[in-house]
Amino acid sequence: MSSVLLSSLPAVPEWVRELPTPAIIALAAVGVPFLAIFLNVIRQLVIPRGKNQPPLVFHYIPWFGSAAYYGEDPYKFFFECREKYGDVFSFILLGRSITVALGPKGNNLSLGGKVSQVSAEEAYTHLTTPVFGKGVVYDCPNDMLMQQKKFIKHGLTTEALQSYAPLMYSETEQFFKNELRLTSGSSPKTFEVFRKMSELIILTASRTLQGKEVRQALNSRFAKLFHDLDGGFIPLNFMFTNLPLPANRRRDKAQKEMSEFYMGIIRSRREGESDHEHDMISALQGCEYRNGVPLTDRDIAHMMIAILMAGQHTSSATSSWTLLHLAHRQDIADALYEEQVAKFGNPDGTFRDVTYEDTKELPLMDACIRETLRMHAPIHSIYRKVLSDIPVPSSLSAPSESTNYVIPAGDFILAAPGVSAMDPRVWEEPSTWNPHRWLDEKGVAAAAKESYSGATAEQVDYGFGQVSKGTESPYQPFGAGRHRCVGEQFAYLQLSVVISYIIRNFTLKLGTPEFPQTNYRTMIVLPLKGTTTFTPRKRAI
CATH class of the missing domain: 1.10.630.10 (Cytochrome P450)
Known part of the structure; x- marks a missing residue:
């Protein structure tokens, strides 16, 4: 049987056989990745995605997926994908399937999920345990x-x-x-x-x-x-x-x-x-x-x-x-x-x-x-490992879909509360x-604060005392x-x-003409080269 299958494959062109070995290796090094990219693109364009699966962000490179697009500016990625796919979509990140659920209800899907459905421990233990140590937090x-x-x-x-x-x-x-x-008699100084x-x-x-x-x-x-x-x-x-x-x-x-x-x-x-x-x-x-x-x-x-x-x-x-x-x-x-x-x-x-x-x-x-x-x-980005299938409420699925999405066990679900906090559909000039x-006691911010930690917010005891749930704020x-x-x-x-x-004792001035950009390449969102000049006030105490 194997000889029949091999005989059915197209013959290697003569010109390829005559190439020196280094040239053949170089050709394979270029051709194999190109073929992988080509097949990955064809698969996304031709093979329909499962009816219950969230839409997948288009990507060229298999396994690598949307890592560069997401990693350079996560919020730009989230907002642009939301515009194209809706509040729920999936993307490939270094071989992992990540489903993003945006908005207050999307945040609640993972942050308010049951321990039988989502796990922070399985999402983070390999990152935090070597730093914190065994037996605590996510270990x-x-x-x-x-x-x-x-x-x-x-x-x-x-x-x-x-x-x-x-x-x-x-x-x-x-x-x-x-x-x-x-001190009060010092000259101004500029620091990062x-x-x-x-x-x-x-x-x-x-x-x-x-x-x-x-x-x-x-x-x-x-x-x-x-x-x-x-x-x-x-x-x-x-x-x-x-x-x-x-x-x-x-x-x-x-x-x-x-x-x-x-x-x-x-x-x-x-x-x-x-x-x-x-x-x-x-x-x-x-x-x-x-x-x-x-x-x-x-x-x-x-x-x-x-x-x-x-x-x-x-x-x-x-x-x-x-x-x-x-x-x-x-x-x-x-x-x-x-x-x-x-x-x-x-x-x-x-x-x-x-x-x-x-x-x-x-x-x-x-x-x-x-x-x-x-x-x-x-x-x-806040991750959770999906332990059991999560049905997505119809309010989060694309309006054109006749069935709801399901996030399968084994995938990761991502919440991005920062998107809700910067959403122009919620905040004026976000x-x-x-x-x-x-x-403003009657403004959007006051309502958001109330739903997060106010007297009317839902109170839950997860085992460390009463706390405002706040997952839909x-x-x-x-x-x-x-x-x-x-x-x-x-x-x-x-x-x-x-x-x-600081504000009692110094006046402040930016050390650069423009407000600093954001560095998203670290685990914590930090200012990129943000300098400030501190000038002591004359009556500093």
């Missing part, structure tokens, strides 16, 4: 993660946040005076704002949540460990597990050393060798799961690494974007300064300290932070940074559903204190 069953989030909330009580405010302010003051050498905010955010977080010992250990060695550990958060590691890259070897070495560092602190405290305040380590010590199994020292160490890494990225990005916008909008910066004067000003021109309660009574400050989070969501939209700055961030109040406090100090 454990979802029920255990929910209990871990409840443990973390023990270190985020109102009393704890009240004690954190003056520590944050003191760290900010010392950073500008000692590290940046910016994200670099400096990253340094400041880790200082304020370490002095409060992380603990006094961590703050005292912040030296060049710790900075290198953090840098090497952070190097594990590269998009390539999301798609491929444990590639033999130098960055991954440095990541693994740093993870081990950082774990030992935290376990050393825990041992010293247990032996009474350390004088410490109430921080996250003390809150986690003694915690037990519902089955009676206590957190081990290594569990606590890995949770502390996760807290450090997660909060560092988002707060550094958000504070940087906020300062860049204030440097670009002097009118809003001036109004923010006047708010500080009205709330904290003393008769002699000085300011009193910021308290936790104060940060809840700064409407313009709150509006600036919220508007920044609306325009610059730290994460542009590309304009306008904090005043949040001060067009504004989801800290995630939604069971994976909503428990550090939301800490982040608002941190951002408010840092920005309060």
Whole structure:
């Protein structure tokens, strides 16, 4: 039979047989990829897609798919595909089938999905576990993660946040005076704002949540460990597990050393060798799961690494974007300064300290932070692994379809809350940074905030206490559903204190003629070469 089949194949042309071997190899190297691309295009154009399958974004290169189109500017990709295919569509990303579900209802499809249908753990564990460590976050069953989030909330009580405010302010003051050498008599200085905010955010977080010992250990060695550990958060590691890259070897070495560092602190405290305040380590010590199994020292160490890494990225990005916008909008910066004067000003021109309660009574400050989070969501894409087929509601399927789509088990579903937050169908002038939209009690922003975390929002207990579900709000700055961030109040406090100090003491100006572009090639959405000039105010305190 095989000889019959072989004899039916067309003969190799004589001119090909006469080519030297290197030429034949070169011809194959060009011809095989060309043939693969040709067949992939023909397949998409000729073979009809399954009736229940979402439309597939057209792509030329098999396996590689839409990686370049999506990776260069995800939001441009999402909006252009929505215009062509609707709110639900699929694309190929390095061999994986990804289904995107846009809009509030699309976000709810994955972020509000049942644990039997979607899994964050299977989507992210190969990226996060080598960085955070074993047994925590996405390297454990979802029920255990929910209990871990409840443990973390023990270190985020109102009393704890009240004690954190003056520590944050003191760290900010010392950073500008000692590290940046910016005081009332200094000349203006220009910095790459994200670099400096990253340094400041880790200082304020370490002095409060992380603990006094961590703050005292912040030296060049710790900075290198953090840098090497952070190097594990590269998009390539999301798609491929444990590639033999130098960055991954440095990541693994740093993870081990950082774990030992935290376990050393825990041992010293247990032996009474350390004088410490109430921080996250003390809150986690003694915690037990519902089955009676206590957190081990290594569990606590890995949770502390996760807290450090997660909060560092988002707060550094958000504070940087906020300062860049204030440097670009002097009118809003001036109004923010006047708010500080009205709330904290003393008769002699000085300011009193910021308290936790104060940060809840700064409407313009709150509006600036919220508007920044609306325009610059730290994460542009949120993935879930599909565990069982997900029927797509008819409201999300294309109007011309007579049947609903089904997202099959084994695929990935992607939510992009940033699309809803920048959707011109929802927001007026969505590309304009306008904090005043949040001060309109009857506006779209107020309604979005209410549906996300207001008194009328649906409340759910996923295992870490009552929380607003928020999965169908067009504004989801800290995630939604069971994976909503428990550090939301800490982040608002941190951002408010840092920005309060800066706006009291400095005027800001962009260091470039144009507002900085966005860098989408990192895991967190960051400003691309955003510089700001800090000029000390004459009456800086």
